[in-house]
Amino acid sequence: MPETILNILILEDSATDAELMLHTLRKEGLNVSAHVTMTRQGYVAALNDEIDLILSDYNLPQYDALQALEHLNALGYDIPFILVSGTIGDQRAVEIIRRGATDYLLKSRMPKLGQVVKRALQERHILHEKQQVEEQLHLERDLLHNVIDGLEMQVMITDRDFNIQVLNWQAQKLVPVGQSATEMTCYQLTRGFDSPCSEHGMECPIETALAKNRATKVQQNYQDENGENVSVEKTATLLRNRQDDVTGIFLTCRDISENMRQKEDIAYKEMQLEQILHYDTLTGLPQRDFFFDLLHSHMVGCQKNNRTLALLYLDLDRFKNINDTLGHTVGDQVLQEVAQRLQNNIRITDNLSRMSGDEFLITLDPADNLSEVTQLAQKFLSVISVPMKIEHHRFHLTASIGISLFPGDATSPEKLLSCADSAMYRAKESGRDAFRFYKPHMNEKAQGLLWLETELRLAIEQEQLELHYQPxxxxxxxxxxxxxxxxxxxxxxxxxxPPGEFIPQAEETSLIIPLGEWVLNTACRQIAAWHAMGISPIRMAVNISAVQFYRIDLAQMVAKLLDHYGLPATLLELEITESVLMDDVEAAAETMNKLTAMGIQLSIDDFGTGYSSLSYLKRFPISTLKIDRSFINDVTINEQDAAIALSIISLAGHMGIEVLAEGVETVEQLSFLQRHACQYGQGYLFNRPLPAKDIERQLKTAHLPECLQ
Structure with missing residues (x-):
C-alpha cells in the first residue's frame, strides 16, 4: 500500500526555516506535503484543503501565531497547531498553549521537530478514539433508557444498599416534587419507608435475592392511602459483571391487584429478555452458554494466579423414571428442589449451572486442595440423597458426579467438560451414587466418537448422506x-x-467443512431440479455451523454455487445460531453484509437458547428469528414459555424482523401463534421432514395441511 502523505501548512516568513522543517520531518521518516505561506490570505485559503498539521512561527510581517490560532478555533477545525519559533519568552509560550496550541518548540531545537509532530498526531488519534468510544457508550445508554421507558410498569436499578440509580418514566412519577430520585432509596420511593421493607413486616425482594444469590419474586400486600387493598409483585434480578460479582439489582414493581397479569408479564419479559435468556427458566440457574462464559473467566483467573479449578458434571440417577411415572410437572419440581439444594451448598466463589435435563455443572474455584474437592463432591451427593416430599410423593434420589481438573486434565472448557463427562459415566458404571475423578484411560466414549468420526468421513465420500425437507x-x-x-x-x-449424534462430532473436527459444502450444494441442486420440473421457485433454508461461518470464505462459496445452478440469491436462506455471531462480532458482521449484499436472507436459528443480545439484532442484517421448539412445546400451558415466545414476536415486530416458530405439533400451538401474529411456522403438525421425492408430490399438487386450509 502507498505510504500515507502528511499534509502540512507552514506559516513562516523564512524560506530557509521552512525548508529546514521539511528536511527534519522527512529525515524522521514522515512523508510530508507542505503548503508554505506568511500571509493571512494564504493561511485562510490553505485551510480549505485537507490539512493534517499546522507549523507556525510566532511573528510574521503582517500576521502572528495567536491570530492564526484564533482563526482556526473560530472555524472549529480539529488540527494540531505547533508553534515553531525563536525565543519568545515563557509567558508568551504559556499563553499560546493556553489558547489551544498543541505544542511549542524552539527553532534552536529543530532536530526534535519530528518527535513533537509524531506525538501531536498520536495524541489527536487517541483523542478521536476516545470520543468514538464515548459516543458509542452514550448511544448504548440511550438505547437502554428507551427500552426501559417503553415499559408500562415501574422499573428501577439500585445498588446493593437500595440506592436508586436509574428509573423509567413510570417509576419517575413517584418521585416527590423537588426531590431527586438518585438521593432516594427504593423503599422510600415506593412505600415511603425510612428502612427496608423487611423491617415493616414485608419480604424485601432485594434482600432475598442477595441472600439466595438468584433472581427472586415476592408479593407484597398492603393498603394504600385510600384504604384500598393493593397487591404488588416485585422481582429483583441480580446484575453481575464478568467476574460474577453483583453490581446492582434490576427491580420491577407490578400491580397484580387488577386482572392484567398476562399483559404485564409480556411487557416484563420483553424488557428482561436479554437477562432472562442467560438463565434457565425452571431453576433460575445460568444456562449452558452463560455458564461456559463464567467457566472461561475462572480458567483465565486460575491460569494467571496458578490455581487449580475443578469442574463437576452431576447427573441424577434414574431421573427419567420420575418423569415417565409421575409426569413432567412433578419432575420439574424435583429439579427445582435439587437446584436449590445445590445452590445452598456451593461456596461463594463457585458457580452452578443446569446443563440440560437432569444434568448440572459446578465449578469449584479454587480447587487446590483435592481433599476439599472430595468433601464437597460427597456433600453434594449427600444433600441430594436426603428424602424429599413433593405432592404427597416421597423421593430418595441419588446422583453420579464426574470431576475434571484444570489445567491438569484439560486446558479448554470443552475438553474439561468432556473429561468430566467421561468420569461421570464411570461413576454410573461403578454403581451410581458416587463420584469419580477423570483419568486418562477413560477412553470408552472417546473411542466411540473416534469410530463415529471415521464412519462419517466414509459417509461423505460414499454418499450415505441425504437431505430431507420440512416445509x-x-x-x-x-x-x-x-x-x-x-x-x-x-x-x-x-x-x-440421528443428526444429534454426528453433527456435534463433525463440528469438533474439520468434517463440518465438507459436510456443510455437501448440504449447501445438494440443497441448491434440488432447488434447480424442482425449477426444471416446472415447480414454482421456493426458498430453501440451510443451517450453517460456526466452523463454516468463520473458517471458509462462505460468501464466495455460496456465490459460486448460485452461479453454477443459475439460481437467484433470494431463493437461499442461511440459518445461523446466536452463539456463532458472538464469537467474533466484527468478522460476523463482515460476512453477513457480504451475503445480504448478494440478496441472501439470514435467520437466527433456535433464538432464545444462546447468548442473546439485543444489540446484535440492530447491528446484523437479520431477516428472520426462529423461535426454538423448547419454547413452543409448552407455549399453551407454561406462562414463562408463552411470555418468552410473545416477547420474541413483539421484539421482532418492532424491529421489522420476521418470526418463524419451530416445532409446531398441536392445533393449540398453531392457534396461539396465529392469535399473536407469528408470521410463519414449521413442525410435525404440518409435515415431517421428508425425502425430496415425497415433498415433490406435495409441491406439484399444491397440497396444504388440513389445519391451514
Missing part, C-alpha cells in the same frame, strides 16, 4: 413459503443415525 408455511394464508434442508445419515449397518 415452512405462512400461518395466516396457509401458503407454502419455504423449505428447511435437514441432513440425514443412512449408515449401511447402523441404519439412520
Amino acid at each position: 415452512q408455511y405462512d400461518l395466516n394464508t396457509g401458503q407454502l413459503v419455504g423449505m428447511e434442508a435437514l441432513v440425514r445419515w443412512n449408515h449401511p449397518e447402523k441404519g439412520m443415525i
Whole structure:
C-alpha cells in the first residue's frame, strides 16, 4: 500500500526555516506535503484543503501565531497547531498553549521537530478514539433508557444498599416534587419507608435475592392511602459483571391487584429478555452458554494466579423414571428442589449451572486442595440423597458426579467438560451414587466418537448422506413459503443415525467443512431440479455451523454455487445460531453484509437458547428469528414459555424482523401463534421432514395441511 502523505501548512516568513522543517520531518521518516505561506490570505485559503498539521512561527510581517490560532478555533477545525519559533519568552509560550496550541518548540531545537509532530498526531488519534468510544457508550445508554421507558410498569436499578440509580418514566412519577430520585432509596420511593421493607413486616425482594444469590419474586400486600387493598409483585434480578460479582439489582414493581397479569408479564419479559435468556427458566440457574462464559473467566483467573479449578458434571440417577411415572410437572419440581439444594451448598466463589435435563455443572474455584474437592463432591451427593416430599410423593434420589481438573486434565472448557463427562459415566458404571475423578484411560466414549468420526468421513465420500425437507408455511394464508434442508445419515449397518449424534462430532473436527459444502450444494441442486420440473421457485433454508461461518470464505462459496445452478440469491436462506455471531462480532458482521449484499436472507436459528443480545439484532442484517421448539412445546400451558415466545414476536415486530416458530405439533400451538401474529411456522403438525421425492408430490399438487386450509 502507498505510504500515507502528511499534509502540512507552514506559516513562516523564512524560506530557509521552512525548508529546514521539511528536511527534519522527512529525515524522521514522515512523508510530508507542505503548503508554505506568511500571509493571512494564504493561511485562510490553505485551510480549505485537507490539512493534517499546522507549523507556525510566532511573528510574521503582517500576521502572528495567536491570530492564526484564533482563526482556526473560530472555524472549529480539529488540527494540531505547533508553534515553531525563536525565543519568545515563557509567558508568551504559556499563553499560546493556553489558547489551544498543541505544542511549542524552539527553532534552536529543530532536530526534535519530528518527535513533537509524531506525538501531536498520536495524541489527536487517541483523542478521536476516545470520543468514538464515548459516543458509542452514550448511544448504548440511550438505547437502554428507551427500552426501559417503553415499559408500562415501574422499573428501577439500585445498588446493593437500595440506592436508586436509574428509573423509567413510570417509576419517575413517584418521585416527590423537588426531590431527586438518585438521593432516594427504593423503599422510600415506593412505600415511603425510612428502612427496608423487611423491617415493616414485608419480604424485601432485594434482600432475598442477595441472600439466595438468584433472581427472586415476592408479593407484597398492603393498603394504600385510600384504604384500598393493593397487591404488588416485585422481582429483583441480580446484575453481575464478568467476574460474577453483583453490581446492582434490576427491580420491577407490578400491580397484580387488577386482572392484567398476562399483559404485564409480556411487557416484563420483553424488557428482561436479554437477562432472562442467560438463565434457565425452571431453576433460575445460568444456562449452558452463560455458564461456559463464567467457566472461561475462572480458567483465565486460575491460569494467571496458578490455581487449580475443578469442574463437576452431576447427573441424577434414574431421573427419567420420575418423569415417565409421575409426569413432567412433578419432575420439574424435583429439579427445582435439587437446584436449590445445590445452590445452598456451593461456596461463594463457585458457580452452578443446569446443563440440560437432569444434568448440572459446578465449578469449584479454587480447587487446590483435592481433599476439599472430595468433601464437597460427597456433600453434594449427600444433600441430594436426603428424602424429599413433593405432592404427597416421597423421593430418595441419588446422583453420579464426574470431576475434571484444570489445567491438569484439560486446558479448554470443552475438553474439561468432556473429561468430566467421561468420569461421570464411570461413576454410573461403578454403581451410581458416587463420584469419580477423570483419568486418562477413560477412553470408552472417546473411542466411540473416534469410530463415529471415521464412519462419517466414509459417509461423505460414499454418499450415505441425504437431505430431507420440512416445509415452512405462512400461518395466516396457509401458503407454502419455504423449505428447511435437514441432513440425514443412512449408515449401511447402523441404519439412520440421528443428526444429534454426528453433527456435534463433525463440528469438533474439520468434517463440518465438507459436510456443510455437501448440504449447501445438494440443497441448491434440488432447488434447480424442482425449477426444471416446472415447480414454482421456493426458498430453501440451510443451517450453517460456526466452523463454516468463520473458517471458509462462505460468501464466495455460496456465490459460486448460485452461479453454477443459475439460481437467484433470494431463493437461499442461511440459518445461523446466536452463539456463532458472538464469537467474533466484527468478522460476523463482515460476512453477513457480504451475503445480504448478494440478496441472501439470514435467520437466527433456535433464538432464545444462546447468548442473546439485543444489540446484535440492530447491528446484523437479520431477516428472520426462529423461535426454538423448547419454547413452543409448552407455549399453551407454561406462562414463562408463552411470555418468552410473545416477547420474541413483539421484539421482532418492532424491529421489522420476521418470526418463524419451530416445532409446531398441536392445533393449540398453531392457534396461539396465529392469535399473536407469528408470521410463519414449521413442525410435525404440518409435515415431517421428508425425502425430496415425497415433498415433490406435495409441491406439484399444491397440497396444504388440513389445519391451514
